[in-house]
Amino acid sequence: MVCPFCQSQLQVENVPARPWTPEPEGVVGAKSVHEGYHQLGRGWTLVLGVVGIVLLAIAIYVKLKNLEYYWYQPWVNLYSLTVGAFILSRFVIAAFYVAPPDVGFQPTAAVIIAGRNEGDSIGKTIGRIYAEGYPHDRLEVIAINDGSSDNTLDEMLAAQGRHPSLVVVDFEENKGKRHGMAIGALLARAEFLIYVDSDSFLLPGSIHKILQGLADPTVAAVAGHTDVENVNVNALTKMQDVRYFVSYRVMKAAESVFGAVSCCPGCFSAYRKSCVLNVLDRWLYQKFLGRYCTYGDDRSLTNYLLRDYRILYDDEALATTIVPEKWNKYIRQQARWKRSWIREMFFAGRWMWRKHPIAAVSWYAMTILPLIAPLVMFHALIIGPIVYGRPAGFYVIGVLLVTLLWSFYYLEKTGRPHWWAGFLFTITYVLFFSWQGYYALLTVRQTHWGTR
Numbered sequence: 001m002v003c004p005f006c007q008s009q010l011q012v013e014n015v016p017a018r019p020w021t022p023e024p025e026g027v028v029g030a031k032s033v034h035e036g037y038h039q040l041g042r043g044w045t046l047v048l049g050v051v052g053i054v055l056l057a058i059a060i061y062v063k064l065k066n067l068e069y070y071w072y073q074p075w076v077n078l079y080s081l082t083v084g085a086f087i088l089s090r091f092v093i094a095a096f097y098v099a100p101p102d103v104g105f106q107p108t109a110a111v112i113i114a115g116r117n118e119g120d121s122i123g124k125t126i127g128r129i130y131a132e133g134y135p136h137d138r139l140e141v142i143a144i145n146d147g148s149s150d151n152t153l154d155e156m157l158a159a160q161g162r163h164p165s166l167v168v169v170d171f172e173e174n175k176g177k178r179h180g181m182a183i184g185a186l187l188a189r190a191e192f193l194i195y196v197d198s199d200s201f202l203l204p205g206s207i208h209k210i211l212q213g214l215a216d217p218t219v220a221a222v223a224g225h226t227d228v229e230n231v232n233v234n235a236l237t238k239m240q241d242v243r244y245f246v247s248y249r250v251m252k253a254a255e256s257v258f259g260a261v262s263c264c265p266g267c268f269s270a271y272r273k274s275c276v277l278n279v280l281d282r283w284l285y286q287k288f289l290g291r292y293c294t295y296g297d298d299r300s301l302t303n304y305l306l307r308d309y310r311i312l313y314d315d316e317a318l319a320t321t322i323v324p325e326k327w328n329k330y331i332r333q334q335a336r337w338k339r340s341w342i343r344e345m346f347f348a349g350r351w352m353w354r355k356h357p358i359a360a361v362s363w364y365a366m367t368i369l370p371l372i373a374p375l376v377m378f379h380a381l382i383i384g385p386i387v388y389g390r391p392a393g394f395y396v397i398g399v400l401l402v403t404l405l406w407s408f409y410y411l412e413k414t415g416r417p418h419w420w421a422g423f424l425f426t427i428t429y430v431l432f433f434s435w436q437g438y439y440a441l442l443t444v445r446q447t448h449w450g451t452r
Helices: 042-068 074-094 122-131 152-162 177-187 206-215 235-257 273-284 297-306 327-348 357-388 393-414 418-442
Strands: 109-115 139-146 167-171 192-196 200-202 219-228 268-272 310-321
Touching (some): 109 122, 122 139, 122 200, 167 177, 177 192, 177 273, 177 297, 219 297, 235 310, 235 357, 297 310, 297 327, 357 393
């Protein structure tokens, strides 16, 4: 074989096969993430329905007051009205979402995992792929060790001892996740590619389900649904669980109605290989402000494909992922995500207007509103009350209503008791993470990963 990158002959070495070892804990008997949900009783469902109607009535009243006092704080009121309409539209559109139907589509598929320093989880990740249930004669699994300094490669080779069909690629030096994803696409013989993060775990039937949307030739990619694996560790992981659920079941579901999902997460997403190969060089060697892009690989690849194809979300293709358990790591992760979001905003903004009008308007709103949010919040909470003596009551009530809306939505759909963590997200966003966008804008040329 020749190297897909440099086209030189690959060196072949005979490596003794690793002896069989048991699967890591958590591979055998994996349960659907939905089994962790608890259906609320009819009484609680009725109560939440009534509360939802009351919250909606209050929200409409607050917005009418925004109009009544519009010229006292025109920019704040315009922002409040726009955000309120945008968020409510997400819930309304998401109500029309339907998952891609199971049409019995069962093509060849290659699952690709690129990881660095993930020795604690990579064995379980690989084991869950093989235990997921997709026919092994139609399944390839390719694991790429991206220059790890821990036991990641040893864990991959141990998994190869349990699953001889596993292909292991070892980068002696760190090249970046994008190169790992690319080499997997070039080595794969299958018709479709499924990317799974090295700390994410597939649930039974997830591969078959995520491929169903790709039976439509106009669809280039499908995002699966991912919940938080380590949800019960602390308040931070609970907060991320609420955020993940709403971002998938509301935001991605609304985008999927128009075939315009803006980001297929690296946790678990499927792609048509021919479409990926068509943009591979441009994506692999993408530059921004003169520097190669070394993160935001999933959002970038999504944008390269969304320009010409439809991209869907499937809430029945299930996986879980490990999220940061410490605030310092979470802060660095969010800074990296915001940098990639800002970078891709300049790329996708040039052609997104060609998509469905509702999808296009939503995308531009979702791009512009977070950038001006901190200034509006500062004016509403600090400048208005202190300088002009204008109370911030309507603004605060609006924020609380939005938080209650998605927190109760999470509670009704999952039955999980930590719905209150939605308020933790709102507080931290207002006080810190909304401002982090400006830091990300100033440091957008940075190329280091930040959490590795």
